[in-house]
Structure formats: C-alpha cells, structure tokens
Amino acid sequence: MRARLAQTSLRTVHKCFPVLPRVAAASFQYPVLVVPMARLNILRYPDPRLHTVAKPVPAVDERIRRLVDDLLETMYAAEGVGLAATQVDVHERVIVMDTSETRDHPIALINPELTWASEEMRVAEEGCLSVPQIYDKVERHASVKVQALDRQGERFEMHAEGLAAVCVQHEMDHLRGKVFVEYLSALKRDRIRTKLLKKARDGQRDD
Ligand code: NI
16 A cells, blocks of 8 residues: 655655565575565556455465565555555465554564454545555545464454554455455546556556
C-alpha cells in the first residue's frame, strides 16, 4: 500500500531500515558469504497475475526470510507502507508493512489470518504500489486483529487501528488476488485500467 507520506521521512528511509546481512552457514573452510537484499519488480495493475490467490507458507525457513527481506527492501525503496508477495509475483501468504512515521518499524506477517474486526467501519484514501499515482476512498473495518507468524516463525497477534488497520486489510486483500480498485465503481476502474495501460505502452515513468 502507498500512503501520502510526509516528505521529511522519505529521505531517511534507507538509513532507518536496519539492514540485516544474510550470513550463510559459516565454516572454517569457506569465507562468510553475505547475500545482498534485492529489490523486486512490482507487478502493475491490470496485470492478471495480481489476481492469483496466494498459498499458505509451509515453513518459515531461510527462503521465506529472504523473501521478507526483499519485500521490505522493495517496499522502502518504493516509499510504500505495505507490500504483499503477490505484488512481486510470489504467490505465498507473506506481507510486510511499516506504517510508522519514522519508517523504522518493519513488520512481516506470514500466513496472516483475521481473528477479529470492529463493527465500526471507516473510509480512508488508499493508494497501491501496483496502481501508481491512483488514490481513492475505500471503506474498511476501523480496527482489526490479525494472527500471523513473524520472520522467526513465531506466532503473534497484531491489533491494528488507523493506517495500520487500513494497510493490513489492503495487503491481505492482495493475498486473495484482490486489488483496491475493485472496491471502486466499474467506471472508475475502467478509467484507471485505461490510464495505466496507456502509461505502460508509452513507457512513462510512474513515480
Ligand atoms: Ni496494494
């Protein structure tokens, strides 16, 4: 998800994010291998792969930890507040988010499940890294509780309100193949589709 962030926080993103080098199992015979994180390519609406339903993660292993790190790297580089694996064409139930103003609270949710949602609904303006430069209002639960596994494979529960509640619902939608523009009218959605297809055809920069 993309939020209209205060400009002041954007330039400090990379400094704030704790970069954790991946160190392979070291032995006396081999030098320590540090694998750099990678920025992944973000699928753009109306790419049909965005409508793929993600599968549960079978085990939180090194492959999944690497995916989490790459998603975070990609999300911060794109100045997003949330990113789902679906958006980088990996169809497993992994999302990352950071809705802190300081951009230094990365959260990974693996196999997230909604366990509670408030009756109270709230309308907020949303954007999405897969739908560049489009913002529109979507109604969602004002607060939710989500259970998930963290980067270490430990189960935890998150009680999200405000922007975090919007973000986690938006990202969990991605995992079931739903993009936020599907909440908008067919007319608006068609306009967005046409605009983004034209932009892709023209090869314009979108940010
Ligand atoms: Ni999104």
